[in-house]
Amino acid sequence: MPLPAQPADVPWPTEAWPQGDLPASLDRASFDRLLAQAFASEEVGATHAFALFQGGRLIFERYGEGFGPGATYPSWSKAKSITQALVGLLVGDGKLDIHAPAAAPEWSAEGDPRAPITLDQLLRMSSGLKFIEDYVPGHTSDVIEMLGASRGDVAGYAASQPLEHAPGSFWSYASGTTNIIARLAGQAAGDDLKSFMWERLFGPLGMKSPIPKFDAAGTFIGSSYCFATAHDFARFGLLYLRGGVWEGRQLLPPGWVDYARTPTFQQPGVAEGRYGAHWWLDIAGPGSFSANGYDGQYTVLVPDLDLILVRHGATPLDKKDALKAWVGEVVQCFR
Known part of the structure; x- marks a missing residue:
């Protein structure tokens, strides 16, 4: 359309x-x-x-x-779409390639089956990584663990999960994948994604209210936290x-x-x-x-x-x- x-x-x-x-x-x-x-x-x-x-x-x-x-107001997962925009800007700058392997350090060992995962597969929630997206208290939940006790390094938590399906073969909505993407975006933006957001996205649109949140490792918690x-x-x-x-x-x-x-x-x-x-x-x-x-x-x-x-x-x-x-x-x- x-x-x-x-x-x-x-x-x-x-x-x-x-x-x-x-x-x-x-x-x-x-x-x-x-x-x-x-x-x-x-x-x-x-x-x-x-x-x-x-x-x-x-x-x-x-x-x-x-x-x-x-x-x-809280974005919760609306922040995922903001993360997608940041990736788009960096793709336009030639600093990211969505069809290239995402190159997470957690997957750097020779023969790691996660190494072929592409940025496109992460953006499409098709990485194949294990991740339990459950918001019911008392249930096993990777998203609650990631945003709670493990909020010091949300991307590291997500990227450390094992592979459950061949990359690209299985769709599973997972907030962890977005935080892996946000870390990649931060690296591509010269480790100052907050300034990049304001200079290239929020500022040009006249958005004056956004409050993006970052974890202790400096990663934008792109899965969940951008108030506006x-x-x-x-x-x-x-x-x-x-x-x-x-x-x-x-x-x-x-x-x-x-x-x-x-x-x-x-x-x-x-x-x-x-x-x-x-x-x-x-x-x-x-x-x-x-x-x-x-x-x-x-x-x-x-x-x-x-x-x-x-x-x-x-x-x-x-x-x-x-x-x-x-x-x-x-x-x-x-x-």
Whole structure:
């Protein structure tokens, strides 16, 4: 599906989001019902921020009690998509090759079966490394261990896991893979990824609120931790909805956004939904793609409607599917 260009009469939101209105064609009765579900009931958990942007304009926003447009919200795994953007910038600089072996020091021994794992396979969650992505307290969980007691070196923890499947043969969502990628990005950026983020990504987009977190080893915890306002998460989303272009300049390499939304092979039986390269696919219908985070954090891009949906809140695991369905229903109100 083609990506929409910024309308010629709409300023880029580098300084502030241009204001717009909900379209007259909106199914208002359904939209109001869904707002009530989000803010006046617990059907999809507690909603702290909800904002819609269409045609490059902010057309609607609402916040829960105690929250507002100036508040910073947790990314959780939405940070994975930010990590993918950082990799894209470094690929454009010629400092990373997604089809080359990822060259983790943990895999340097002669004959190590992990050595052939490529950056592309990591971005597609297809490295074959063992990693248990479980958020239920008391369950065996590599992600909880990595982000908790082992947070001193998140990439080292993840890269030390054994191989369970041949690289590229098995899809398994794993936050550890992102932190291996983030370490590679940091090395490629000259071991100052924080400055690189601001100079090459956040700054050009006018994102002033991001708070990325780093571990004790200096690695960006790209799996999970970059706080920002809803407006800034939408700016990042607009960069991708515009094909990596900002203010007429190609920031991300040509084709990088298409790479992000190209489906990854998944073996039969995968229940989580289709996946691209550190972006999820189809949550709001065919052609949509999204940055999804634990507890119900979403930045959803819908190219055919030129629409961005940002939602932050606290949604327990047992309501995760209800929230995903809610996102799809909200977007359907615009069709």
